[in-house]
Every structure is written in structure tokens, then in C-alpha cells.
Amino acid sequence: MTEATLRQRAAVGTPAIEYEHVSVTFGGRGSQGTGAVPALADVTFAVPPGCFASVIGPSGCGKTTLLRLCAGLEVPSQGVTRCDGELVAGLNRAVGYVTQDSNLYPWMTVRENVEFPLEIRGLPRAERRERSDEYLRMVGLSGFEKHYPHQLSGGMQKRVSIVRTLIYEPQTVLMDEPFGALDSQTRMALQADLMRIWARQEQTILFITHDLTEAIALSDSILVMSQRPGTVKQIFDVPLARPRDVFGIQSDPAFGQVYQSVWEALRSDVLASVGEHANGVTPVSPATVAARPRSTVTQPAAEVDSASTASTLPAPAPSPLRRSVTWVLGNANLYRALILLAVLAAWEVAADAGVLNVLIFSHPLGVLDTLGQLLTGQSATNTNIYEQIRVTVSEMAIGFAIGGTIGIGLGFWLGRARMLARVLQPFILASYGVPIIAIAPIFILVLGIGFPSKVGIATITAFFVIFFNTYAG
Structure with missing residues (x-):
């Protein structure tokens, strides 16, 4: 494995993203004032066009702040941030930004969410439809175009969020732990989706993650951050060929070498950030762990046979009567309609019996009769x-x-x-x-x-x- 700086790699042309002696301090009066919290300290690196670079480091080291600087959502206390050679001096509309939350518009369908960036850029409806169909198909969401966000799983919502950012094809994309809240299987599936889209567009991606395995599987280069105030400790190139199989990449010997090298650079800051040394935790030696007795889960032979036999038998098809009963019992709309009819019937009976004053609570049939007269022009009041x-x-x-x-x-x-x-x-x-x-x-x-x-x-x-x-x- 080789070590290199992204600045050296980007020296051949204009970097897509560049941080030059950037420091950020939050709060307080001045950089050293009371209550001031230093987030970043003298950060300098450059990301070349088309590079997938991941940033990894202990919690609170300023990773998200890096992205917010590039997006123009934060202003450096010292130094400058550039995007495609231009100084970032305000909201940077040239970049796409995927946050930890999906941030989908709940009143829009999947298609409307995905096409929204294209719509505000003035693309014709036919072109928007063609591109949204293509991207939704790439991430396995064909058939969900008319669903609303609340009808989707967390992984599906994240797919929509990523597609919405990438569909208008920004040259630079910022991604802040987009898969952090997902289970491992869904995360790997979305990693594969992202790799497929990125290989098609070859955008520059600056990707924040806490998962070292994820960083190696996706990245060309990995930046290791120190504890707060964060600075770039070391930069590693990932010498794994593309395209990559995110599901099987861990079996590659080179993966283990990269993992070991990056973890050695990261380890001391991660352990210090969680206070392991301060708490006096004594690590357990490998020999002690190896000497512990092990037990495995077993299954009686009879259960294995019956289970394997049962798995080969096709399930009997439900009868039409059973399907009808199941539909009735599980149909919430049917119960709502029955409740409404019961309330109206009780209201009508109570009004006819004189329990309710019809001048205040006119009975339902009377309302329908009056409405019919108004619609047919037969009302005694001649109301139009x-x-x-x-x-x-x-x-x-x-x-x-x-x-x-x-x-x-x-x-x-x-x-x-x-x-x-x-x-x-x-x-x-x-x-x-x-x-x-x-x-x-x-x-x-x-x-x-x-x-x-x-x-x-x-x-x-x-x-x-x-x-x-x-x-x-």
C-alpha cells in the first residue's frame, strides 16, 4: 500500500475541493475568547476531480464542519476553502449535499421528490421523467414512484435522498454519514448502489463515515482526522481495483493491509476520545481470549430433519373463502365506513325520536333531502x-x-x-x-x-x- 497526499495528486490540475490552512472556532469572543471551542486547526488538503475521498476520525473532530465549509454553510475562522478553483464565500450551489437524515418532502411522492431539483432548474417534463425513471431503476425503486416517504423503509428513503442529490449530476457531492442509521445489510446494498451511480458519473465525492470498512470499500483515498481540534493526521490511498464488489471486498488481502494501516493511524485518537485510557481500562490479552471455553448452538437431529422436510413442501394455497375473510378482517377502511354508517344511523334515530333538537342537530336524511332540492332547483327559498x-x-x-x-x-x-x-x-x-x-x-x-x-x-x-x-x- 502507498501513502500519498491528495494535494500531490491534485497538483496536475485544479482541485475539485481544496482546504488551505483552514481553522474553525465556534463561540466565544475571538479565536481565544471565553467559551471558544476550536473545531478544526490548520487543515490543508486538496481532492482531485473524480476522486472518491473518505474522511474518518473520532467523534467531534470536525468532519461535518469540513463539509459545511465546502457547502458554504460555515465560514472559516482562518484560511480559505475552494471548490473547482473558486473561493467559497457564500452558499455553494455547485455541490450536492447528502445529510445524515433523508430530508424528503413528506407531501411529495418519490417521483416528485426526485424530480424536484430538475424542475427548479427548468428541465422539460419529458426529460425529468426519463431521468427519474433511469435513476430509480438503478437503485431498485421502480414501481415506487407514487409512494410517499412515510410508506417507505429507512433504506428506501435514503435511496430516494441520494438519487435526488445525484440526479442533476453535480460535479462535487458531499455526503455526511448517509448510511450511518441503517443496518449492515441495507448499508452494503446502498454502498453498491452508490458505486454504480458514481462509476457512471465519476463525480468528486467527499464522504464522511465512522465505518472504516465502508471507507476502504468505497474510497480512492482516506483522510484520517485527529481529535478535536481536528487536523489531517495522515492520508492513505486505497490500492483496490475498480469496479469493486462491496459484498466480497473484505476477502481481498489488500483490504486487510489497508485496514490495519489506517486503524493504526486512527486507533490512539479513537481510544482517547472515548476515554478508555482515562478510565483505566485494562485491555484483555489475545492469549486470555483464546483460552476461554467456547460453545456452539446445536439442533436435535429430529428437528433438523423435520425442518428440512417442511422447507421442501409447498405451502397450500388459501381457499377463496379464506382470502375473503382475511381481506374483511384486515381492511381498516371497511371498519371506518361501518363506524361512520353506525354514527349516522344513531343520529337519524335520535333525531326522529326527539332526543336531539332538529333545529340544532338536523337529522342526516333531512340534510340530504334539502341538498337534493337545492341541486335540482326545487328549494322553497329559491336559493341558487x-x-x-x-x-x-x-x-x-x-x-x-x-x-x-x-x-x-x-x-x-x-x-x-x-x-x-x-x-x-x-x-x-x-x-x-x-x-x-x-x-x-x-x-x-x-x-x-x-x-x-x-x-x-x-x-x-x-x-x-x-x-x-x-x-x-
Whole structure:
């Protein structure tokens, strides 16, 4: 295995990502003020175009801060960060950013989430559809285009998140522990998906992980960070041929050599970060571990035979009656409909029996009869229901337009003004918690029952929904 610096590798051309003597200190007054927390110290390295570089190090060493600097979400206390040779001096829209959370829009389907970056870039609908079909097929999500995020597993949500970032093909992608919350099998499957997409596009990827095995399986180079304040201790090249089989790569002898070398560089900082030495933990020698008695799980021969025999027998197909019973017992919508019918029937009986005052609780059949008369023009009041519907819809549309305009504008404004958003957040949340049914009487008392109060209620209803979705997005 060879050791090299990414700066040397990137010297042949303009680096895709470059950190030059970067230090970051959070809090306090000045770099050495009271309460100041140094996150990074004199970080210098460069990532060449098309390189897959992983950053690994103990918790709290500033790995995420590195990505946020490149994305323009943090400002270095000292030094500079460049992307494709350009100084990062604000929000860097040239990079894709995959965070630890999936951050999918819950009101959008899988296809709508994936196509959203293409839509805001003005791609035609046909081209968006063609590209989303291709990417969803690459990660095994064909057939889930119309599903919403809450209908997907964690691994499927992460696939959608990655596709949404890569589909518009940014030249540089930042990935902050994207697979950290997944089980090992799902993680390996997503690693294979990522390798397949990356091999197609050859983007520059800066990848944060705590998993050394993952870093070796995916990367061209691995940067080992020290404890906080983080700095680059050592950089290793990974001499494993591509394309790689992430499921079987650990059997390669070169994998073990890389693992041992990187772990030796990482070990002291990791152990110190978890306080093993400070706690006086005495490591157990390999000889002691080897001398411990071992036991294995066994299964009686009879159980093995019966199990193996049972596994070869096809399961009997359920009868039509059994399928029907299963459908009825497991259909929640059917039970909801039955409950609604039971409530309406009880309401009708109570109204007919005089238990309920029909002037206050008009019985359901009476409501249906009146509605039928209005629709057919046979109402004794000569009320034109279609005209009333037109007026109501117009009032709702006006209120929605006003509330939407204010909500979108305020959402974007507070999304950019972080300090103001933090100051106003408790008041906004408190006002959002007030139900609209409590606000409606106020409008009616102040404005009366008419056009202004109806538009006002529609405006308030639309404003909060649109504002919160805009601000969150």
C-alpha cells in the first residue's frame, strides 16, 4: 500500500475541493475568547476531480464542519476553502449535499421528490421523467414512484435522498454519514448502489463515515482526522481495483493491509476520545481470549430433519373463502365506513325520536333531502346553490392567494435570516397551535358574516401551511 497526499495528486490540475490552512472556532469572543471551542486547526488538503475521498476520525473532530465549509454553510475562522478553483464565500450551489437524515418532502411522492431539483432548474417534463425513471431503476425503486416517504423503509428513503442529490449530476457531492442509521445489510446494498451511480458519473465525492470498512470499500483515498481540534493526521490511498464488489471486498488481502494501516493511524485518537485510557481500562490479552471455553448452538437431529422436510413442501394455497375473510378482517377502511354508517344511523334515530333538537342537530336524511332540492332547483327559498358555490370558491381562492403569497415570502425571508428566525420561532409555533376554529369567531365578531371575514379565515388557514412548508424546505 502507498501513502500519498491528495494535494500531490491534485497538483496536475485544479482541485475539485481544496482546504488551505483552514481553522474553525465556534463561540466565544475571538479565536481565544471565553467559551471558544476550536473545531478544526490548520487543515490543508486538496481532492482531485473524480476522486472518491473518505474522511474518518473520532467523534467531534470536525468532519461535518469540513463539509459545511465546502457547502458554504460555515465560514472559516482562518484560511480559505475552494471548490473547482473558486473561493467559497457564500452558499455553494455547485455541490450536492447528502445529510445524515433523508430530508424528503413528506407531501411529495418519490417521483416528485426526485424530480424536484430538475424542475427548479427548468428541465422539460419529458426529460425529468426519463431521468427519474433511469435513476430509480438503478437503485431498485421502480414501481415506487407514487409512494410517499412515510410508506417507505429507512433504506428506501435514503435511496430516494441520494438519487435526488445525484440526479442533476453535480460535479462535487458531499455526503455526511448517509448510511450511518441503517443496518449492515441495507448499508452494503446502498454502498453498491452508490458505486454504480458514481462509476457512471465519476463525480468528486467527499464522504464522511465512522465505518472504516465502508471507507476502504468505497474510497480512492482516506483522510484520517485527529481529535478535536481536528487536523489531517495522515492520508492513505486505497490500492483496490475498480469496479469493486462491496459484498466480497473484505476477502481481498489488500483490504486487510489497508485496514490495519489506517486503524493504526486512527486507533490512539479513537481510544482517547472515548476515554478508555482515562478510565483505566485494562485491555484483555489475545492469549486470555483464546483460552476461554467456547460453545456452539446445536439442533436435535429430529428437528433438523423435520425442518428440512417442511422447507421442501409447498405451502397450500388459501381457499377463496379464506382470502375473503382475511381481506374483511384486515381492511381498516371497511371498519371506518361501518363506524361512520353506525354514527349516522344513531343520529337519524335520535333525531326522529326527539332526543336531539332538529333545529340544532338536523337529522342526516333531512340534510340530504334539502341538498337534493337545492341541486335540482326545487328549494322553497329559491336559493341558487351553484351561485353560492361560485362565491365561496372565489372567496377561498382569494384567501389562499393572499395567504400563499405572504407565507412563501415570509418563509423564504426567515429561511435566510437565521437570527430573526430563532427569535420569532416560539411566537410562530404558539400561534400555529391555535386552532382555526378559535380564530373564526374573532373574524366574524370584528368583520361580520361576509366577504372580509371569509377571506380572512381562508388567508390564515393557507398562510400557516404554506409558510411552514416553505420555511422547512
